[in-house]
Amino acid sequence: MFSALVVGWFDQHGRKDLPWQKNTTPYRVWVSEIMLQQTQVATVIPYYQRFMKTFPSLKKLAHADIDQVLHLWTGLGYYARARNLHKTAVLIDTQFRGRFPTTVTELIDLPGIGQSTAGAIVSLSKGDWAPILDGNVKRVLARVHCIEGWYGHRKTADQLWALSHCYTPKMRTAAFNQAMMDLGATVCTRGKPNCTQCPLSAVCLAHQTQQETQFPQPKPKKTIPIKSVSMLVLRNSQQELLLEQRPPMGIWGGLWSFPEFKDHSALQAYCQQSPILKQNKVKLLAKLRHTFSHYHLEIEAWYLDTVKKPNKIMEDRQLTWYNPKQPSTLGLPSPIQKLIKKTTEEI
DNA sequence: AAAGCGTGGTG
DNA sequence: TCACCAAGCTT
Incomplete structure (x- = not known):
């Protein structure tokens, strides 16, 4: 029936x-x-x-x-x-x-x-x-x-x-x-x-x-936490952007993203200790909020021009230059894709 | 059992 | 602007 x-x-x-x-x-x-x-x-x-x-x-x-x-x-x-x-x-x-x-x-x-x-x-x-x-x-x-x-x-x-x-x-x-x-x-x-x-x-x-x-009865609601992060947008003379591969586990596992620091001063400290980066000052590219199912992420993106690729930022993380004009076939988190678009339009 | 894991649409 | 949530699975 x-x-x-x-x-x-x-x-x-x-x-x-x-x-x-x-x-x-x-x-x-x-x-x-x-x-x-x-x-x-x-x-x-x-x-x-x-x-x-x-x-x-x-x-x-x-x-x-x-x-x-x-x-x-x-x-x-x-x-x-x-x-x-x-x-x-x-x-x-x-x-x-x-x-x-x-x-x-x-x-x-x-x-x-x-x-x-x-x-x-x-x-x-x-x-x-x-x-x-x-x-x-x-x-x-x-x-x-x-x-x-x-x-x-x-x-x-x-x-x-x-x-x-x-x-x-x-x-x-x-x-x-x-x-x-x-x-x-x-x-x-x-x-x-x-x-x-x-x-x-x-x-x-x-x-x-x-x-x-x-019916059905909704999921018991919880307020989700806010996390924040500072990202480094490094661009070389050919307008390519430096991306770092994320670890296989955790959020955005295996995708490529900008190098991450816990806040602006950690990002600044990294740039200062790097011989090839320290002469220039980072500039704010964007601030944006991205919401996941389980937390909000406040992103500050800081950009900087460089002549050379830093040899490493985090231990065991691959680095690559990404050319927005000829995008490579790799996975990008949604807000990173948006930030990349912004760089091609604004800088 | 409860938390981790994305994103875009909707009101 | 913001909470809510949609053809779930894994740990």
Whole structure:
């Protein structure tokens, strides 16, 4: 009954023309599911198109340079997704002889693939039975059954998984899963759910009691801290900018950024002790605030012209000259990309 | 369990 | 301007 309502709605109103809904190979579905983690469809589409054009097959991705993968991920965020995608491609290419695993059990052992992503890959690409539980499905199910609590809590998540497990039909699993996500994204939205268009309104407990927006219960809110950093924008006579590769772990892992100091005086001290930098004074290029999910970052960017490349700034960090006119294929954090643009326009 | 991990859109 | 949050996974 439940699934018939959902699948019936899908046949009439579901989305069937998204880029990853054509030629639904496990590889293509996998890439789309990773990009779609915590990221909306409209944001993903251009990234997905570029990615598939560059890496049309798992083999191509496995043989690619990680810098090129991160380059195509620039601006999309959660860069561990890109690193895991590449790592997994290499793993499948070498350990699985290029055969993409097609069971949930095998898939969840791979880096970056959890229960829901594994279920999506299996159902959407093979049509096999597997439940999913992404943000959309959580919202729909939490409303239909008035599930209390935030789904970051184990108990709440377990209840929702149990519901997804029960409702997911053996037949037309792919249509059902896709429909549940579409429903959450287009009808059962967070702020103003469009219950008149919903195939589940007759069986939805939240709707019957007019408590649609009471569910799901929001994440307990916390005030996030403010951190600050000073960045050194060094430019050589060919208008190239000095970038430093960030360590693999932590924020912006593996991406290229300007050399960082804890504040302006630490940056100043570095320049003073450097024979090739000490004659000139740094000038303020920009102050900007960048917000992550877990903290605000106040960035001061100071620029300086130099004739020579400093041999090192931080221990074990690669340095490279970046030419904005002929950009290299490497990953850049979003605010760094903005700062680079600013240098080409203003200095 | 709770925190780390991005970014752009929205009201 | 700012809080909130969207197709989660890892530690």
